[in-house]
Each structure stands twice: as C-alpha cells, then as structure tokens.
Amino acid sequence: MDLAVDLDARGDRVGAIYRALLEAIRAGRLEVGDRLPPSRVLARDLGVARNTVATAYERLVAEGFLDSRVGDGTYVAELAAPVPAPRRAGALHPRTGWTFRALPVSGEQPAPPHDFRVGIPDAGLFPFDSWRRLVAAELRVGAHSPGTYAHPAGLPALRTAIVRSLALSRGVAAEPDDVIVTHGTQQALDLVARVLVEPGDVVAVEDPGYPFARELFASYGARVVPVRVDTEGLVVDEVPEGARLVFTTPSHQFPLGPPLSMRRRTALLELANRQRIAIVEDDYDSEFRFTERPLETLHAMDRHGRVVYVGTFSKSLVPALRSGYLVAPASLREALLGARQLADGYGAPAEQAALAHFVADGMLARHLRRARSTYAERRGLVIDGLQRLLGHRLELVPSAAGLHVTATFRDQTADDQAVVAAAAEAGVAVEALSAYAHGPGVPAGLVLGYGAAVTSSITPGLERLARLL
C-alpha cells in the first residue's frame, strides 16, 4: 500500500499513521470495502513496531472508519465513504417572507472622472496618520483584549465623548448610559427595529428615502408606508393612522435635501405624543452645515422621550471606521442592549478607545472644520454650476447641510434615470431622485454628491451634464 506517513512530524507515530490512513480514505485512495494490509506488513513497510500500526487500526475501528472481521482482516467501512465533489447550489432557500437581495455598493465601482455619487465623504481629508497612531496605541496586550467579552453599549470613554460632542454641536442632552455605540447607522436602525417593530406594525418612512432603512423595517415584517416629502421635509399630516414608528432625516432630508421645518418638527412631536409613535431621527450628515439655520434636532425638542437619535461617523470621518451610535430613552435601554448582544455581541474595544481619544481630544472638531471648508467650496461649485449651466432644466432644492444637493426637473416628464445612464456614459456619475422612490409622486430629479468629487472636476462635470441635457 502506498501510504505517505510523515513519521518525523511529531513523536506520535500512532497518530501519524491514523491521520495518513484517514486522509487516504477521505481522498478516495482507500475505498469502501478495500482490505487493509495486515498490521505487521504495514509496520514493516513503515519501519515501525507492529503494535503502533495495530493501535492506529483500532482507533479507526472504534471511530467506525474501519471494520475488523475476526479471522479475516480489516476493511474500509461503509461509513467512511468519501464525500463526492462539493455540492454546487445547495438545498437551502430563504424563508418565504425574505425578499431583499443585496444592493450594489459604492466600493464596487471604480471612481468616475466626475464623481457626484451620494453619501461618500472624502477619505483624503481624514487624518489617517493620527488615526493609525491612536489605534496602534490601543492594540497592546491586556489593554482592551483580556480575552473577555465587553459590554454591548460600547466603551464608556467613547460614550462620554459622544455625549459631550452631541451636546455642543447638536443640543442633544443625554447621559453616556443613553448611548449605544454601533457598527454604523445601519446597525443602530437594526437594533431599534428589533425591539420596536412587531410583524404587521405600520412604519412610516420618507418618500423619497433611504432604501436600507425601508428594507430593514420590511424585513422585520413591518408594513412600510411611504410618506410624501416637500420643501419643508416630511409631510407630517400624511403620516398614517396607527403608525408605530416614523423614520425621518430632519436635518437634511435624504435624498431630497430640505431640513424639516420648525412647524413640522413641532407637529411631528405632538403627533408622536398623541398617538404613541416612536420617532427615529437619522442625523446622518448634519455635521456639515453651510448656513446659520439652526437645524435643531428632534431629540433636543422632545419632552417625552419618544425620539431615538441616530448618528454616524461614516460621513463625518470615513465609512471604513464602521462606527455610529444611537441615543435612546432609558425605557428602551435594556432591550436595546439585549438586541446588540443578539445581533453581534459588542464592538471592537481598541478601535472604540481610539475613537474616544479622537473625539475627546478635539481631533474630530478640527477635522470637521477643515472638511467643512473643503465641502463648502465644492458645494458652492455644484450649486453655482446647477444654476448657471443647468438652471433652465433643473430647479435646486434648498438645503442647509450635508454632502449632496438635489435638483428637480422643471419638466417633470423628464426621465431622470435615462439622464443618469447617459451621464455615466460621459464619465459623470450622478444619481436619479426617482431611484430613491418607494411610492408614486416622487419628482424626477438629480442628486449630486460633492463629498467624493475632486474640486477641479466639478465645473467641467456639470458642463458635460449640461451638454447632455
């Protein structure tokens, strides 16, 4: 028998022979029913004691890989048949209620020459050198990785830093215990959906709106109802009766752009209180404010604890940090912590410690100041170009913050998705407003991000777009 046994590998010769035989069986070199050489023969071939081979055989018999027939010999047992070629498709299928399939992500495509993609910050502005030093300093033995499992809310130092920063910049009054650090906005929404949404519950979302929020609520069995958006943001009067939860982006309606007006804010909070609705406030890119408008948060105006505030570092820093947070009323805290444990346990402590330093030591504020001025310049170029070059076709939607602007077609018979496809051909990446629609009634328009756009490419890109229109 041609059996390759690596007898030098370890002192354990029985184990080496055992493994070699098992490997031969698995690979099909020894087939079901094959008779093995007598132990003394194999022992002689291998230059080991007979008992060594006999012991290896005995183990394989005990495991059921070999059959020993008294007075006859030792055979490869039926049980040991090797697995055939790997299965191709598999026999498991999603549950009937599961309808969502992954959407394309921005990292999959190469950056186009004129990059107006939405929701992408400029990673070139992020101070990677400082960040690397902070992370490296936390990756020490024992520092944050004593082998144990950490708290689902996240590192206290980071929660404290977030609370201080939010109080200053967003008027959010909260305690560190109200905060759960999450793996980005999406996980914050997921935790909230887990603990609040019962199958069949009505969840109201803005239309146009953020597809991953809509799909998330639907995946929990919610009846997702799109609510119209106008230049004052969510049309609060149209929130359906009996809604359990309203998902809204009051600082910079995603993707249309306007802030939720003060009167709508008041109306929404009153409605929520009257009808016992939970409000989820997604404040995804309000760090970049370009006017003196207050953009007060709903959380700061909420007197009854009906608002869950969700923030992210994906826009203010970079998405690759995978870091966001939620601020929730105390009445939800235990449930949300449980949800986090069931979802994925807790977040990476060294990276959280690094981020705590970054926020508490003023590096976030410094970065935001720099980034804001870069983005303000790009925003100015985009708005100027839209009005000057494309004003006859497009009408800018007023906005006050964020990393994108939206413009609707003056002629609403325009096919915005066709325009986007044509622009892509010409090296100009813009997005169609209608691509964010859930129900009917969303206007045709273009959404233009300026986070990723190279400043000097903006005006030429809009000129190209103007030639296409």
Next chain:
Amino acid sequence: MDLAVDLDARGDRVGAIYRALLEAIRAGRLEVGDRLPPSRVLARDLGVARNTVATAYERLVAEGFLDSRVGDGTYVAELAAPVPAPRRAGALHPRTGWTFRALPVSGEQPAPPHDFRVGIPDAGLFPFDSWRRLVAAELRVGAHSPGTYAHPAGLPALRTAIVRSLALSRGVAAEPDDVIVTHGTQQALDLVARVLVEPGDVVAVEDPGYPFARELFASYGARVVPVRVDTEGLVVDEVPEGARLVFTTPSHQFPLGPPLSMRRRTALLELANRQRIAIVEDDYDSEFRFTERPLETLHAMDRHGRVVYVGTFSKSLVPALRSGYLVAPASLREALLGARQLADGYGAPAEQAALAHFVADGMLARHLRRARSTYAERRGLVIDGLQRLLGHRLELVPSAAGLHVTATFRDQTADDQAVVAAAAEAGVAVEALSAYAHGPGVPAGLVLGYGAAVTSSITPGLERLARLL
C-alpha cells in the same frame, strides 16, 4: 442685555450674533415674551454696525425664534421655549414580543484568582505586536477607505485565506464566494436566522446549549425546542417533527463537551435531507484538538448543501477582534448578503486585510500551535485535578477539543448553582451546567474553562473546590 458674542471666532459677525442669541434663548437666559434690545442699542454695545444686528434678528424672525411686532419691538417667540430638564425614563417601550434583556458579560467582572470561566481564550498568547504592525500597515489613506462602502461579504483576500485554512484544518470544501466574514459567531447566526426563520418556525437547539443562539432564534419569533444531549452529543432521534433548523455544536458540544458521534452525524444529515431541515454547525473552538479523534465537520460530510458552517476567531485568537465567518450553500448567498447589508452594512476593511495576512502568512497556524500546547497543559491539569481531587463527587464528560471540560455530579441531587456561588466566594470561578439548561433533564454539573486560567493557579483552585464539596 448680557450677551456673550465671540466676534473674533470667524469673520461672520451676523452668524456670531445669531448663534449667541439662539444660545441665550435655548439656555433660558432669554425667555418667551422677553423683549430684545433695539438693534441699534445692541449694535452699540457690541461695537458693530446696526445692520449686522438687524440681519441677525431678521434670520431669527424668519426661523420663528423671534416675533417682530410692527411699531413695537422684537420678542422671543413661543416656539423658542427651551426644552425643560432632560426626560428621565422615556415613553418608548419594547414591542410585546421582545423578551430578551442583556446578559452579564465576562469583561464586566474582574478576573478571579482561580479563573475557570468558560469561553475565554488567553489574550496573553495572542501576538499583539505582530497584529498591531499588520493593522497599522493597512490604515493608510486610500488603502481600504476610499470613502466608499465595501462589499458585505468581506475582503476577498480574507475569504480566500479562510477557505484555504478551513480546507486544511477542517476538511471544509468551499469557494471564497461561499464565505461571509462576520462580526463574530453571533452575527453569523443572526444573518442565518434572518433569512431562514419565519415567525412560528420550529428551531431545534441543543439542551444544555448556547443561550445567545437560543435567544436569537426566539427573538425572530421561532418556536425554540430544546433537544437532549448525551455523551454522543445531540440526540438526533429527538429532533422534533417539522423542524426548520437545527443548531448544533458537533466538535465540542457546548457546554457538555462530547463530539457528535459519527453515527449521529450521519443520522442528522439524513434527517435534514429527508425533512428539508437546515443545519447550522457552530464550530466555535475546534481549533484546539487534544486527541486524534477526527471531529469531522458536518459541512464536509454534507452532500446536499443543507449545512451552514459557522466559525470564529474569538477563541482561536481573541474576541476583541470581533471576527468570525459563515460558509453557506450558494442557494443562500444572495439572501445572506442582503441580510448583512441590512444588519450593519459590512465589516471594517483594514482589520480584515490585517487578518487576511495573519491567516495566509501562517501566523494563525503558528499561534494555534503554541496556544494548543499551553491549553493542553492546562487541560491536563484540570482533568487530572477533577479526577484525583473531585472524582468521588464528579464524573468527567469525555471531550476531544476546545477550551473547557464539563463534569457531572455523581449525586444528581446536588445543587450545582449553589456550588458555583460558594466557589465564587472562595475565589474560584466555575460555571454551573444547569445554568445552560433550557428545558428539564439537564444534569447538575460544573463547567470549567481553562483558556483564562493561569496555569499555576489550576491545581490550587481545584483543591479549594474539593474542600468546598
């Protein structure tokens, strides 16, 4: 009026006055109905042009914070009333179906002198210096953070490295596209539960078993049915009719310890195929094998694609890496990728790239070799102590792998949780087998981890335990 305006902060004096007034209103220093000084008076006080103050007033009027009464003056508007003291409890409560509250985590307690806690690897064995260098090398601008959003399956290099490593060590035949890198085992289970478990579905779990798996399936509305475990592992014959999913730990039943016997493995796969059941195989600590038993994976034996294999780096490296993976049949791939996008988007790319190097460059194998020999020594001491010092009271459950052993009381009237409490008082942290029970019939016993135990503290700890019993 005592208005602190930081006029040097930026060139924008209107903005500075606007912000200062708003801040005064919010802080309650200016109350609803208060009359503001005429613009020329405030302008003189601040040493600015009257028009500058007038413009700031106008903005605040436009926003609704001030009322301008013709021929009278400017007043703080009703809308501007500051938010009262922060809400205490909040008015939001979990949905009726949500029952789980966070469980205590190991990182919350200080390490006891004799530390036999379960599921904690020795972080002192992890090569933090190498890891820090790998991570730092990947945290470069543009390397993995171009501002865009990455693929939900994880970095291809890491998926390739995982597939190669699994093929060698676990006989798992898979393609990189079959792998989704997750935020630990728990997220892998969560993704599977999302796409497979419809409310009302029967999910069979091992009893005793892993509480976070049980609670996870229940949180999706599953009817979770505990199935007995004996010294051959899961009692496959008792898997309930109509089960949609079976969750099992075949290499090292958690927490009882035995591997699932070969005949049970075959029976389980046959049952799954006959009744169209999904098998979730959690191979959480099989990297640490201490016998020549094969511990073949169900995934390697599965001919029909009914097994989702779940692995983790939490035990083989450290939990703080928050890194695990699943290997799923192609028929589930799109749904699982969608689930990952809805759950939290994707994983941190720089850390994934570092881990890819760690696995592909042989550092994982080297670490495992070293760790295995340390753990083998500790395991030997625990088993020896249990038999020598406690053998009259406890019977060791045979196992072949992992970071803990279990022993059941010979006298089953023993109260294992009382023993654990008494041991804790004496500085000996062990766990009660019955604490992992879901239904009745789980024996009284002790679970002793040796991942975290200081080698020299093991025998003295068991001596203390013996004196208590």
